[in-house]
Amino acid sequence: MEYMDILRQGSVYAAEHLIGWRLYVREVDGSLTGGVITETEAYTPEDKASHTHKGETLRNSAMFLGAGHVYVYFSYGMHWCMNLVAGSAGSGQGLLIRGIVPDKGIEKMRQRRNYQVDKLLTNGPGKVCQALGVTGTDNGALPAEGRFILLPPDGSLRLAVTATPRVGISRDTHRLWRFVLATE
DNA sequence: AAGTAGATGTTCT
């Protein structure tokens, strides 16, 4: 399946089924930086923890652009976090990229992350954006425009996906909308 | 190994 077909199914479906896919950013020199998506969280308008729960605002407007767009927001006054927008235009749903395992451009990520040990490079949503160089200027972008690239899982990988409660929220904590890749 | 505090800006009450 194409990644767009997965995103169009909605954020919960996409958050689960994009685990194992590879997310890359194209650098200005043309090289790729990124890796395997290992952790995601889904958000929908019905969900009280979602930025879109109270409708469209200036900050969250990219979440209403429809499947395939990128929503980047500024978190806790310090960090950028990126989502892939899912569902149809106007539906206001997306999935937060919480973690990847780098497999391209690792040296660039180490520099951007101030030479953290590799295990800590991209194991959190703020860390992912810092390592990939994603900021507010990427808000509203489309992968089709070439800066973001999504590739299917490496066929040799055995994918075991686990659903858990989401991290860092205080409302609608009962939803099992965090998905992690359990490697074996 | 586990817990706490501090940084810091935007959004909402």
Next chain:
DNA sequence: GAACATCTACTTA
């Protein structure tokens, strides 16, 4: 003012 889809450094055991 308070809360916040976070991260790091520093404490205590």
